[in-house]
Amino acid sequence: MLRLPDRKSRDELYRQLGNHIWLDNAATTLPPSDLLKDVASDLGSNLYANPHSNSKPSKDTEDKIEEIRRRILQFFGANTEEWDVVFVANTTAAIKLLVECFCDYAASKKKGFRLGYHSDSHTSLVGARELATQHDCFLEDSDVDTWIEDLARDDRSWAQLNLLAYPGQSNMTGRRLPTHWPTSVRQRCHRSNVYTLLDAAALASTSPLNLSDTSRSPDFVAVSILKIFGSPHLGALIVQKQAAEPLSARRYFGGGTVDMVITIGDSWHKKKSNSLHDALEYGTLPIQDIIAVGHAIKCYESLFGERPMxxxxxxxxxxxxxxxxxxxxxxxxxxxxxxxxxxxxxxxxxxxxxxxxxxxxxxxxxxxxxxxxxxxxxxxxxxxxxxxxxxxxxxxxxxxxxxxxxxxxxxxxxxxxxxxxxxxxxxxxxxxxxxxxxxxxxxxxxxxxxxxxxxxxxxxxxxxxxxxxxxxxxxxxxxxxxxxxxxx
Ligand SMILES: Cc1ncc(COP(=O)(O)O)c(C=O)c1O
Structure with a gap:
């Protein structure tokens, strides 16, 4: 049974709709009015602070953010032992962050960076090819299988760091792409040579994304939190910890991601090593948006049930x-x-x-x-x-x-x-x-x-x-x- 059975009750939940017919959910769906109210009430009555400070509110905020990090992983069926989540502005930022890490890692190993991407990809994924030393665009799904087979057979593939990137669903036609490629890569290629990136921006907005089985899941998942809940405006890069090595070599560092920096008399720094996200979330976190994610999950559970997606x-x-x-x-x-x-x-x-x-x-x-x-x-x-x-x-x-x-x-x-x-x-x-x-x-x-x-x-x-x-x-x-x- 649907929880939103008729237009009248839906219109009450989405008051901003007025008399609009909203058929642009793939661009962004709209937030339920209750979600906006819950967030405003929380932010208006609790003291949240920059977690990089040392005050009690800062420490409490840090705890709250870590709790929400766990909630979002849980929402995707991902175990916190096996996965980490890096908050970013949107899906594009998640893809860009990952690809820049791959470039720097490949360079540090004196390797090339080869990107294979599906032709159904969004522009934000296609743009990643400009950072690769070699790129292949797959017209058909079967071309992906051939690419994987070729990589598995070709010893020269070790001269490059290889990334297979594809959308879970085309944002244009809505076609859903096969789900077996991460398993194929694991079965045929060496783990440290070929990685997989799923762009789940379109797929996850109306479908459950289940990352509970790591052997069948991609190494990296780029997702838009905005497109799922309509608010907050946030994205995430979800990372399998055992595939995190290429993320360790990003040359850029910023506030919040380093334990020590020397600028005068030397150029030296040490990155944070507590967790993956600590080393990749640059600057002040979008605190209010992250707090809102907790409310978004709760709101969807109350509107759509225990498994909202x-x-x-x-x-x-x-x-x-x-x-x-x-x-x-x-x-x-x-x-x-x-x-x-x-x-x-x-x-x-x-x-x-x-x-x-x-x-x-x-x-x-x-x-x-x-x-x-x-x-x-x-x-x-x-x-x-x-x-x-x-x-x-x-x-x-x-x-x-x-x-x-x-x-x-x-x-x-x-x-x-x-x-x-x-x-x-x-x-x-x-x-x-x-x-x-x-x-x-x-x-x-x-x-x-x-x-x-x-x-x-x-x-x-x-x-x-x-x-x-x-x-x-x-x-x-x-x-x-x-x-x-x-x-x-
Ligand atoms: C499949 C896909 N990838 C990437 C994007 C870009 O997402 P964002 O606007 O969150 O950066 C979109 C946006 O519609 C998309 O549908």
Whole structure:
């Protein structure tokens, strides 16, 4: 049973929604109002201080932060003996921190740093390639298996420090990627030669992330706490302690991460060695945000039950299936489809094992030509429907789903002025992006029906007698377009 059964009770829990239909949960879901109240009340009545000071409030704050560190690991099923969590600003910062550590470690061992990354990766993961001495981009999942096999067989792989990086779920299409790669790496490669990084930003926001079995878990997990709870604005790098060696050699140090620094007469320092996070959390910790994580977990447990993410996964996949099914059924008066989807599986069936609650698509006119995604977005906005359009920071997903080659993309950039942040939505009959609707913890059935209703009323052509063709079985007589899209 869903804990948020209807729109009315949901609207009371998420007061900031007003009459908006929030279908941009993959960008960020919204915090329940209770969570914001709990945090304000805690921060307004308790004295929290910088844990780097020595006062009693500082010591208490440090204890509280360590307690929350344990809670967040527990939330992901991770044992504190085996895992550590490093708080960072967001997922991007977690990836950047890890990759910079890898660069410095490889350099300290006089090795190269080789990055293999999946083409479904977010831009923040793709950018890591600029720090690597060699990088490989995998088009297909099977390319990852081949890469692992090749590394296992090739003695020259020891001349490099190797990192396999991939998202748990595409932030563009919602496709869920295989989970067996960490096990494959462990079985075939030497532990200190090949490491795995899971970018769980999209996956963990609507799905339980279970790190209880270290033999099957990635070495490193980058996660957004913001995308799970809607608040606080925080990310985390979760690290298997037995894989932590490459994190020991980061050359940069900052306040809070060192036991001793000499600046005059010598350049010498000693890093903190108590724990992994001590040596990697630079400067003053985001104390209030970390305190808020404790409230966020508690709030989700009270709203969604003992295993909140399982409940959210169940609800969102039910709603996504409903959304995908309804969208795929829509037909224009001439029987042609209204939606071209990049998320639904080939046989048209939504399966939560392999698909998160995200649907990426473009809208088609009756003649099969595209409605610009920017137009869909502004028409949705008029109805207070919030969704996301464009290439969604997923360059590989864009190229694969919409068939863009590198030369065409360069030409679009150089000659037509197309930019991710200032796009030309259609170039030569091809879309440069998609419309993405994404469900989240706050979603209820009426959000789906409201969106389907919007698409039907706005884009589906109808017969002259006014009966929506989506409902009509036989196509006879003349048709007219009564859509509200001016260009239709
Ligand atoms: C899969 C994935 N990776 C990385 C990011 C970047 O996350 P953040 O904004 O937390 O840095 C996102 C953001 O949507 C994402 O979906």
């Amino acid at each position: 399982s409940r959210i996964a169940h609800t969102t996949s039910h709603l996504a299936k409903m959304m995908a099914d309804e969208l795929s059924r829509l037909k224009h008066a001439n029987h042609r489809p209204v939606i071209q989807s990049y998320s639904m599986l080939e046989d048209g069936i939504y399966k939560s094992q392999s698909q998160g609650p995200i649907i990426a698509f473009n809208v088609l006119r009756p003649d099969g030509s595209l409605v610009a995604y920017s137009e869909v977005e502004s028409l949705a906005e008029e109805k207070k429907i919030n969704l996301r359009t464009g290439s969604l920071c997923n360059p590989g997903g864009l190229a694969k789903s919409l068939h863009w080659g590198p030369d065409e993309l360069r030409q679009a950039y150089n000659c037509l002025g197309h930019r991710c942040s200032d796009p030309t939505p259609i170039i030569g009959n091809k879309a440069t992006g998609v419309v993405r609707v994404s469900l989240g913890a706050l979603s209820v059935e009426s959000d789906v029906t409201a969106f389907i209703d919007f698409v039907k009323k706005t884009f589906v052509t109808r017969r002259k007698d006014g009966i929506a063709q989506a409902c009509a079985q036989s196509a006879t007589g003349d048709y007219c377009l009564i859509c509200t899209v001016p260009s239709l």
